[in-house]
Structures are given as structure tokens and as C-alpha cells.
Amino acid sequence: MAEHFKIVFEGQLRTGVELETARLNLAQLFKTDVSGVDRLFTGKPVTIKRSLTRDDAQRYLAALNDAGVEGRIELEEPVSLSLDEVVEDVPQRPAFEPAASPYAPPRTPVAQDWPAVGELKVFSIQGRIGxxxxxxxxxxxxxxxxxxxxxxxxxxxxxxxxxxxxxxxxxxxxxxxxxxxxxxxxxxxxxxxxxxxxxxxxxxxxxxxxxxxxxxxxxxxxxxxxxxxxxxxxxxxxxxxxxxxxxxxFIVAMMGGMETVQEQVEATTSEYEEALPYDDDTEQPVVPVDPVDIGDSSDSNDDQ
Structure with a gap:
């Protein structure tokens, strides 16, 4: 029977590697977020990979070392099955079943199995249209x-x-x-x-x-x-x-609106011009008087 190995990790860091750096490297290695690798740093042994050959185990261990953490390779014990060890598990009913709370949230599935596309319904408020x-x-x-x-x-x-x-x-x-x-x-x-x-x-x-x-x-x-x-x-x-x-x-409405505005401007302008005051009492031009005429008139007055 071929031997199988597993990779065990206990949260140990390599010399000179900070915890945050190791967390980021492991998150990138396992293609997950940083919070997903926090459970690896509890201090307890965690099996990362099972059923590996020796060469595969060495490659996985090298990848962990490159990420800045220490791990170890352990030999997996062969699993032996026996019918004598089978024990029928009979579910035990509780002595009493608690009543359903009226304040409990509804236990409905979060995700719904939708079809690929919806059905078109013209006379309905249900459904979607683009x-x-x-x-x-x-x-x-x-x-x-x-x-x-x-x-x-x-x-x-x-x-x-x-x-x-x-x-x-x-x-x-x-x-x-x-x-x-x-x-x-x-x-x-x-x-x-x-x-x-x-x-x-x-x-x-x-x-x-x-x-x-x-x-x-x-x-x-x-x-x-x-x-x-x-x-x-x-x-x-x-x-x-x-x-x-x-x-x-829209174009017709804009043209009509512009014509209306133009008519209103013209009407307002004409009303303004009509309201302007006009000076009808213009001064008459001064006609020059001949001095001879003035003299004749004065002599005639003296004769009288």
C-alpha cells in the first residue's frame, strides 16, 4: 500500500516574518480573504492538505515556507474499516419540543433557484422588462x-x-x-x-x-x-x-417655445416703445430780425 502524507500547520512563523505579512501571503496562496486564514493561527495543529505523496507534500511545504510560515509533513495512518465497529445512531427525540416563538425570523432559503430568463407578462406588475x-x-x-x-x-x-x-x-x-x-x-x-x-x-x-x-x-x-x-x-x-x-x-416643442418667447419679447418691446414720452412742444427756431426794420418801426412810432 502506498504511503500518504499530510501537511500540518500550528501557526508558526519563519524567522523575520511578521504576522500580517504571513496572513497576506497565505490569503493569496489559498485564494481567499485575509479573515479566512485567521483560523490557522489559533496555536492548535491544523491539517491543511491530506492524501499527498511525498513529492507533493514537499512541494506544499515549500509553498508554505515561501509564504513565511513553518509546517511539517506527517505520515497519514491507514484507515481500517470493520463492521464490528458500526453502531446504529438512533436519533433521540427531546422530552419536549419548544413552542415556536412568534418573534423568530422566518426560516426560508436565502437563495432562490431562478430560471435563466423570466416570463413576459404585459398585464402584470410582476416581472422585469428592459x-x-x-x-x-x-x-x-x-x-x-x-x-x-x-x-x-x-x-x-x-x-x-x-x-x-x-x-x-x-x-x-x-x-x-x-x-x-x-x-x-x-x-x-x-x-x-x-x-x-x-x-x-x-x-x-x-x-x-x-x-x-x-x-x-x-x-x-x-x-x-x-x-x-x-x-x-x-x-x-x-x-x-x-x-x-x-x-x-421635443424639437417641435422647443421651436414652439422659442417662437412664443420671441413673440412675447416683440410685444413687450412694442409696448415699451409706445410708453416712451414724446415732446410735442418743441422750441420754434429764432428768426433773425433786420436792424433796418427795427429802426423803421421805431420811427413810425415816434411820428405817431
Missing amino acids: RLRYLAWSLALVAVGLLVAALCVGVLSVSLVAGGLLGTVALVAFVVVSIQIGAQRLHDAGWSAWLLLLNLVPVVGSFFPIVMMAVPGSTGPNRYGPPPPGNTPRVKVLAILWLAVLALV
């Missing part, structure tokens, strides 16, 4: 909303009651579906769906939809489920089309 699918679904929702709005206008021309009822139902359905796909988009980023309420906050609600479209999703499973399926070519086309529509709307 940025491109969120844009594609938003475009489809807006398109359907415009068609239903046109239908409501046609019904209104026939019956106000029927048209108003249909419009109310369509508006509620539009809001509900928007919340559902928005919740799945936030879940993809690992955020709670309650953050959708930020859309109702002044100022914040003006740019939070942009955040929802820009924030990347989690690379792997998160607490809301596995990652969504990959984007199909149709999803990519719809997402790009929706971005183009949003960019066009």
Missing part, C-alpha cells in the same frame, strides 16, 4: 390609446353618455397598463414600483420618465425575478421609432 422593451411597449400603448381616443370621438358624435363612458374606461385602462409596464421597468433596475409616485411630484415628475428609460437593468437575477428575455428585432425597431417620435416632439 429599456428597449419598455420603449416598444410604450409606443404600442400610445398607438392603441390614440385609436381608442378616435373611436371615443366618433361615439361622442352619436351619444354623449356612451362616448363619455367609453372614454372613462379607456383612460383608466391606459393608466393601469402604464403603471404595470412602468413597475416592470423599475423592477428590472432593482427599484420598487412605488417610485412611480415620483411622476406626480412637481419638477421631479418632469424628468423621472427619462430616468426610467435610461437606467440600466440588473445583469442577473434580483429580488424581483430573473432577467427578461432578449430583445427581438421587432422590439428594437419599435424602440428606435419611439425614440425618434420623442425627439421630434
Whole structure:
């Protein structure tokens, strides 16, 4: 039978090696963190490696020495098995079982076995969708909303009651579906769906939809489920089309806003010019008087 050896370590350092240096070297050697090697320095013999040949044991010991610690090689005793030594271990039930405490934490598994990709559910707040699918679904929702709005206008021309009822139902359905796909988009980023309420906050609600479209999703499973399926070519086309529509709307709004500002500036300028005071009582130019005329007039006065 071939002999087998083991490496035993008792926490001894080599001469001139500090403990912190040895800990760092061992952590690098065993590919673990520094706290993981602290149990090797308890002062008690610890078997690091078993079932080694003499050559392998020498190599392991040399690696420990290079790390700055001392170890030793010991011969492993052969293991002998005998059926006579087998003792059946019968589990003993306690005399009484303690009642479950209402304050005890739930004993549920921490890790959940998620599938590779999640299932797409349009009409649900459960699950996750990525940025491109969120844009594609938003475009489809807006398109359907415009068609239903046109239908409501046609019904209104026939019956106000029927048209108003249909419009109310369509508006509620539009809001509900928007919340559902928005919740799945936030879940993809690992955020709670309650953050959708930020859309109702002044100022914040003006740019939070942009955040929802820009924030990347989690690379792997998160607490809301596995990652969504990959984007199909149709999803990519719809997402790009929706971005183009949003960019066009933004440009038109900016141009309209600039025209409005220009009109207001021109109106304010004209009002200011009209309010400026004008001096109608201008001084008449002084006409020079001929001295001869003055003399004639004085003589005529004397004659009189």
C-alpha cells in the first residue's frame, strides 16, 4: 500500500516574518480573504492538505515556507474499516419540543433557484422588462390609446353618455397598463414600483420618465425575478421609432417655445416703445430780425 502524507500547520512563523505579512501571503496562496486564514493561527495543529505523496507534500511545504510560515509533513495512518465497529445512531427525540416563538425570523432559503430568463407578462406588475422593451411597449400603448381616443370621438358624435363612458374606461385602462409596464421597468433596475409616485411630484415628475428609460437593468437575477428575455428585432425597431417620435416632439416643442418667447419679447418691446414720452412742444427756431426794420418801426412810432 502506498504511503500518504499530510501537511500540518500550528501557526508558526519563519524567522523575520511578521504576522500580517504571513496572513497576506497565505490569503493569496489559498485564494481567499485575509479573515479566512485567521483560523490557522489559533496555536492548535491544523491539517491543511491530506492524501499527498511525498513529492507533493514537499512541494506544499515549500509553498508554505515561501509564504513565511513553518509546517511539517506527517505520515497519514491507514484507515481500517470493520463492521464490528458500526453502531446504529438512533436519533433521540427531546422530552419536549419548544413552542415556536412568534418573534423568530422566518426560516426560508436565502437563495432562490431562478430560471435563466423570466416570463413576459404585459398585464402584470410582476416581472422585469428592459429599456428597449419598455420603449416598444410604450409606443404600442400610445398607438392603441390614440385609436381608442378616435373611436371615443366618433361615439361622442352619436351619444354623449356612451362616448363619455367609453372614454372613462379607456383612460383608466391606459393608466393601469402604464403603471404595470412602468413597475416592470423599475423592477428590472432593482427599484420598487412605488417610485412611480415620483411622476406626480412637481419638477421631479418632469424628468423621472427619462430616468426610467435610461437606467440600466440588473445583469442577473434580483429580488424581483430573473432577467427578461432578449430583445427581438421587432422590439428594437419599435424602440428606435419611439425614440425618434420623442425627439421630434421635443424639437417641435422647443421651436414652439422659442417662437412664443420671441413673440412675447416683440410685444413687450412694442409696448415699451409706445410708453416712451414724446415732446410735442418743441422750441420754434429764432428768426433773425433786420436792424433796418427795427429802426423803421421805431420811427413810425415816434411820428405817431
